[in-house]
Amino acid sequence: MDFTGKVALITGGTRGIGLAVGRMLAEGGADLILNYKSDAGNAEEIARELRDATSRRVEAIPADMRRPEQIKAMFERIRKEWDRLDYIVPNAAFGTMGRTERMGIMSWDATYEINVRSVMICAKEAAPLLRASRGAICAISSIGARVAFQEYAAIGSSKAALESLVRYLANELTPDGVAVNAVAAGPVDTRVINWFRNPEAVHRFARLHSTVGRIGTVQDVARVVVFLLSDEARWIVGQTITADGGVTLGVNFEDWLRKTGNDPDHPQEP
Ligand SMILES: NC(=O)c1ccc[n+]([C@@H]2O[C@H](COP(=O)([O-])OP(=O)(O)OC[C@H]3O[C@@H](n4cnc5c(N)ncnc54)[C@H](OP(=O)(O)O)[C@@H]3O)[C@@H](O)[C@H]2O)c1
DSSP states (O other), X not given: OOOTTOEEEETTTTSHHHHHHHHHHHHTTOXXXXXXXXXXXXXXXXXXXXXXXXXXXXXEEEOOTTOHHHHXXXXXXXXXXXXXXXEEEOOOOOOOOSOGGGOOHHHHHHHHIIIIIHHHHXXXXXXXXXXXXXXXXXXXXXXXXXXXXXXOHHHHHHHHHHHHHHHHHHHHHGGGTOEEEEEEEOOBSSGGGGGSSOHHHHHHHHHHHOTTSSOBOHHHHHHHHHHHHSGGGTTOOSOEEEESTTGGGOOOHHHHHHHTTOOTTSOOOO
16 A cells, blocks of 8 residues: 555554554555654664664654643644644553452543543544545554453453544544544554463463464554555444454354363264
8 A cells, every 4th residue: 555645643653553553654655653652762763763664754752642731742743843644543552450349540540541532632633634634543442342351341441432432533524534443453462461460361362262363463453554544445434443363253162162072073963
């Protein structure tokens, strides 16, 4: 896909899925604004590496997505120094794992502030630029928005709110030529897996329950995001597309048969 002349902002864009999206967009010709929270050394190194590899304009801009004033300052800088924005990928996320009855109110609030409120602020700040470029937004959600995983209530419910926000933003912005969609990812091999009490169990879960038989890669998700940003996807409006290797299709039937003492290779006639 050709993104020559486009400018993309990716929140939390200096590692994981966000970085994979940025890499694909830059390889397709886009210039990049990579937002990060605090690790300036890593962010500057990533920006330099992408500039060298793609010859695109790539800039890392710090802003904590929990702080509205920092988000506004980032957009002030984008308006002043870039004066153009075609795509935003709200990807930055935070999550406190734990059962709801033990969840601290501050942790719950932080999860919603970063995963939902920051997306509203970004969309609000970006809207005039996106209208001018007839651009696109593609947010990153999680399959935990629609199924209930253990100890995932804060993140899962915040992502459900994000998916709803995506529908409302699409309703408001699509008539002005701005596409808004999301991708709900299944388990992907990034450092987020370490938020779980037992990271190896997440890998096992993915191997067992993905019909593809493996955990996702950052590229598995990034490819869908990049398509949803492209002009080719303009008939998709306000949707959340699942990219989870089949994890939410249902139980792994063969595994279930084995666990119940049946041999899936030699089924018995009833
Ligand atoms: N990996 C999975 O299994 C999985 C599954 C479903 C959905 N997702 C979603 O995929 C997205 C990317 O996650 P990932 O797996 O790629 O994890 P990751 O590598 O940890 O990336 C998360 C990014 O979010 C940024 N971030 C966190 N808090 C921030 C804040 N307050 N302000 C600005 N940036 C902040 C981080 O920036 P710093 O490095 O600067 O802190 C980091 O770049 C998230 O929306 C996540 O919910 C992931």
